[in-house]
Amino acid sequence: MDHGPGTRDQGPVSCLGMTFPNDEERRKHFLGLLAEKLKDPEFRKIEGFPIGSDEDLLALSDPPYYTACPNPFIADFIKHYGTPYDPSMPYNCEPFAADVSEGKSDPVYTAHSYHTKVPHQAIMRFLLHYTSPGDIVLDGFCGTGMTGVAAQMCANPPAELRATLQAEMPSAQWGARLPLLFDLSPFATFIAHNYNVPINVSAFELELKRCIEEVATDLQWAYSFSDGQAKSDEISLTVWSDVFICPNCSRDIVFWGNGVKRVIGEIDPVPCPHCGSKNSKGRLEHRMTTFFDPLLQRTISQPRQVPVFVLHNRGHEREANGRDSDVVAKCLKQAAELHPPIAKMMFKDEPWGDVYRAGYHSGVTHVHHFYNPRQLLALASLWNRFGSSDNSRRMRLVLTSFISRNGFRGNRFVINKHNPNGRINGPLTNCLYFPSLFAEQNMIELARSKGRAIIRAFSAIAQFQGRYCLSTESATGIDRLPDASVDYIFVDPPFGANIMYSEMNFLTESWLGCVTNNCSEAVVNDTQHKDESTYRSLLTSCLKQFYRVLKPGRWLTMEFHNSKSSIWNAIQTSLGDAGFVIADVHTLDKQKGTVYQEYYISGATKQDLIISCYKPNGGLEDRFKLEAGTAKGVWDFVRTHLKQLPRFVSKDGQAEVLAERQNYLLFDRLVAFHVQRGVTLPLSAAEFYAGLVQRFSERDGMYFLPEQVAEYDQKRMTVQDIALPEFAPVDELSAIRWLQNLLKAKPQTFQDIHPQFLRGIGGWQKHEKPLELSELLEQNFLCYDGRGLVPEQIHAYLSSNWKELRNLPKEDESLRAKGKDRWYVPDPNKAGDLEKLRERSLLREFEDYRAVGASGRSPKLKVFRLEAVRAGFKKAWQERDYATIITVARKIPENVLQEDPKLLMWYDQAVTRSGGDS
Known part of the structure; x- marks a missing residue:
């Protein structure tokens, strides 16, 4: 072994x-x-x-x-x-x-x-x-x-x-x-x-503690303070403050004590202690300081920060004084002798990256500039000492846990109503922000604390x-x-x-x-x-x-x-x-x-x-090479895909609607499978939906293989209800889905639907052409006119909710009267005829979009019918008219193209197939 x-x-x-x-x-x-x-x-x-x-x-x-x-x-x-x-x-x-x-x-x-x-x-x-x-x-x-x-x-x-x-x-x-x-x-x-x-945890723990304490002894002078009367006391925290320029008198405004005070919190506008003028913090400019950088061996300029508050590990606190500044100056000289990293940020000049900010990062050009001199000295001392250990990689892991967290100048000291005396709040996530109040923690204490955490992890x-x-x-x-x-x-x-x-x-x-x-x-x-x-x-x-x-x-x-x-x-x-x-x-x-x-x-x-996705097995791919572009290939994919989908999911006593088993998403996956393999889809959406009903078992709007439906039925009996997803219509497609859910549960008249639709509409997409409810209903649903047999969808609803209408034949006059003018979701066969009519309407609208830009008209589409563009792209793909897809895609806003998975798929594939460039 x-x-x-x-x-x-x-x-x-x-x-x-x-x-x-x-x-x-x-x-x-x-x-x-x-x-x-x-x-x-x-x-x-x-x-x-x-x-x-x-x-x-x-x-x-x-x-x-x-x-x-x-x-x-x-x-x-x-x-x-x-x-x-x-x-x-x-x-x-x-x-x-x-x-x-x-x-x-x-x-x-x-x-x-x-x-x-x-x-x-x-x-x-x-x-x-x-x-x-x-x-x-x-x-x-x-x-x-x-x-x-x-x-x-x-x-x-x-x-x-x-x-x-x-x-x-x-x-x-x-x-x-x-x-x-x-x-x-x-x-x-x-x-x-x-x-x-x-790792041998106990041996590592002993060595880690020994190395840290050796460095602690060497740096005792940097973290100790004596008032001349009491015993030397170790510094636990030093707070540093930004210094701004008063736009009125040009003198210094130290943020600590002016822009923020303990117990009081932040003060806005910030008063100048010299002339009394009040200024918004966002408009104040940093006071720059020029000093010799011993690591770069040249003079540099950066926003000035000064020590203002010191907390000792015995619990007492004090204002910072001149000795604190002297110690920090000494730290910078000694840190240079230990050769910490001094690489130029991202190996570039300013601005060196997307997280660069011109204000607080001004003059911050190299790695060591992200550290206070005492931080830099302590880190370099620990890094070098750990590097001499046989366990150097594991020892240095302790330092990497805070080198760019609490151990750099992004560590925040926050004073607000929740923390009136102030607290360390760590750096802002996913940026290299420098706060106006920077919390310089004792790096030796940090190493001890993080070391204990690493040891607990190693033990696990x-x-x-x-x-x-x-x-x-x-x-x-x-x-x-x-x-x-x-x-x-x-x-x-x-x-x-x-x-x-x-x-x-x-x-x-x-x-x-x-x-x-x-x-x-x-x-x-x-x-x-x-x-x-x-x-x-x-x-x-x-x-x-x-x-x-x-x-x-x-x-x-x-x-x-x-x-x-x-x-x-x-x-x-x-x-x-x-x-x-x-x-x-x-x-x-x-x-x-x-x-x-x-x-x-x-x-x-x-x-x-x-997101759960699978690589189709070799059998499907091999068969598809022979069946591509045929109805046999379509249904082979669907059967294989249905085998891969979850069969039943419940939560809190309710069954979930598995969206991947609904007809529209099955069709979307089918289209994607064909398009990404460069194959023409042989069925329309309406033909596909009708074929689903003929070949597979439908339960709660979801489709199952024969061997799966029995399991679903059995588990469905263990829950009380099915949880329908709740959402607000924001465009044509979501409006259709919303109406389907509404009318499946209860066929209704226009007068009943309209106020619900108005209440349900969310923030309609600004690029999406507004559609009247009547147009949505006429193109996607059927209305019973009171003649002939009452449709099964309406009959089932009425007989379930009115005792007097139960067990009546579908041609009964009372049923007809009650069902008249109700809109309902058509069965797949009749839905096919509706789909064809709707598609013709969408394609006529798409032709108008193709003409945009001709005869001096504006070349960009600002408001349009997204479903028309989808239908047009699909037809152009079937006809291998890639130029039309690319041309129209360039007329619609870039964000719309990027945010619509169907349009993006047609467009990317069109660019690839045409050998062109977007």
Whole structure:
């Protein structure tokens, strides 16, 4: 049995089929191979190869398990531990559609701060559902390695967690999965490595404490204060204040004491203590200070901050004085002798990134400028001392947990009505903001505190085997992974402009000596000249690699957190372009575990989404090559897709409507499957809807295979009702869905519908052409005129709600009178005729949009009927008229195109097929 890297100095170890006298010999052997690999110029051309010297890359790495550069041992890892894809081995698994509720108080989760993390306990549920022990699990955006933690913890979870999961998932197979982890950021993979390798915790704790106390002794002068009478007292906190210029008298306004006071809170407008003028803080300019920077060996100018308040660890407090300033000046000179990182921010001049702000970042050009001189001295002292330890990577993990958090000038001191005496509030998330009141904490105390947290985390993973593979590179270029070699994928990728990872990580990575190569970073970033189209392209490249390496018929789970519709649609488009088929989408509340599906209507949500999608098995793809463009191919896809969908989900005594089983989403998935494979769809929507009714069982507006419907019926009897999604009409399509829900429950007259419709309408999209209720009804529904047989939909409603109308024939006059003028949802056969009429109307309107720009008319569409554009794009695609799609797409607002998944799909495919450029 192979042992992971956690068996250091415990005798012979096996690794990738080789045996070594001890773990150190194993590391020496593979470091030698990695050092040779680093000399290969082609190796350095791998996408996302980080920026750093060979010495720094090798110092961080622990091959073959972890490399701070692309891992050249990945193929060996898969060959040794993986199992080849065997199409004869059955694999049947529905998407995971249960609630997941996990808080964020676990010691592994809380030990180290990072921008985004999914609790490993939540990921364990997906692994137990989709995989078996020994399966290879891929996370291409691994961050801090929580997927790796989850994979290894499946072998031996804490007793309480095991009992909880066993109760939720009785058929779960316990045993370690094998994580294959990638991230573009060296900081992220550094954390992930430390979280996935077991360690002798007691020995580490002793060494950590010894090293910290040695530095504490050396820096006692920097954090001590004596009033000449009492015993020297250690400084716990120093508050620094911005200094502004009075626009009236040009003298200094120290923000502390003028713009904010303890007990009183913030004062606005800010009074000048010299001339008495009152000024809005937002209009005040910073007082700049010029000083010699001993690290850059030149004079620089930055916004001035002064120490104003000091808190000691014995509880007493005082105003800052001249001695505090003298100590800080001495710290700057000594810090320069320890050679802390002095890299230019993002290797650029100002403005160096999207998180740069001209006011407080003025003159802040290099990494060391983000630290107060005493912070810089303490960090450099600790960093160098930890670096001399045999456990240097784990020791330095403690420092990286606060280097760009409470340990830099972004640490806020807040005074308000909730905190009248002030409190440390940490830095603002996802930015490098400098507050007007900066809380300089004692870095030795921080190291002690964070050390205890890291030790608790290490204790939780002490039983890990350490069998994993971790690589620092872009997921766009993982060509070294064999096809169909991965059993499951869990990813939490970057989402648009949410977080500028490479900018936020630059400080810590500069300390590590290894920095993100952000050329292939999938973000929306003005400084990098990356818009949403570039983001989508990069993400698609990653997902195509994931699709290639995933075994057919297996699953990818993606967590998504962005409330912007265009990014949500970019995700859907990228998944489809890569070849994946979405089978289920739920929103995930990490604290409450609540699940909704309103995003299907509105296209956006403020909660986290869990997207479940699968790679079609080889059988479907092979058959589709022969059946493409035929009705047989259509129904083959639908049957295969229905097998992959959840069958029943309930919550609080109510069954959920599974949107993916409703006719319109089944049709959307069918269209996407054909378009992304360049195949003409042989059926109209109306023909497809009619075919669904003929071939599959319908329950509560959802469609099931014959072998699935019995299970649904049985489980449906265990709940009282079905929960219909609630939403407000905001455009034509959502208005139609809203009316369908209304009229399915109760056929009604126009007079009954109209006031409800007016009340129900949400914020109608400003680009969407307003439609009258009468037009929506006439084009999508039927009205009973009181002649002939009463339609079944109306008959069922009337006989269920009026005793006197029960058991009457459909031609009964009293039934006719009661049902007259009621609008109702037509059955699929009659809906087909309506659909044809509606489509002709939409296409006539689309022709008007094509003409826009001719004869001197405005070339842009400001208000239009989105359904008409969709219908026109579909028809143009069927006729391979890609030029029309591209031309009309350029006439509609860019945000509308980016936020509509159907339009975006037609447009992207048209550009690709035409060989053109958007």
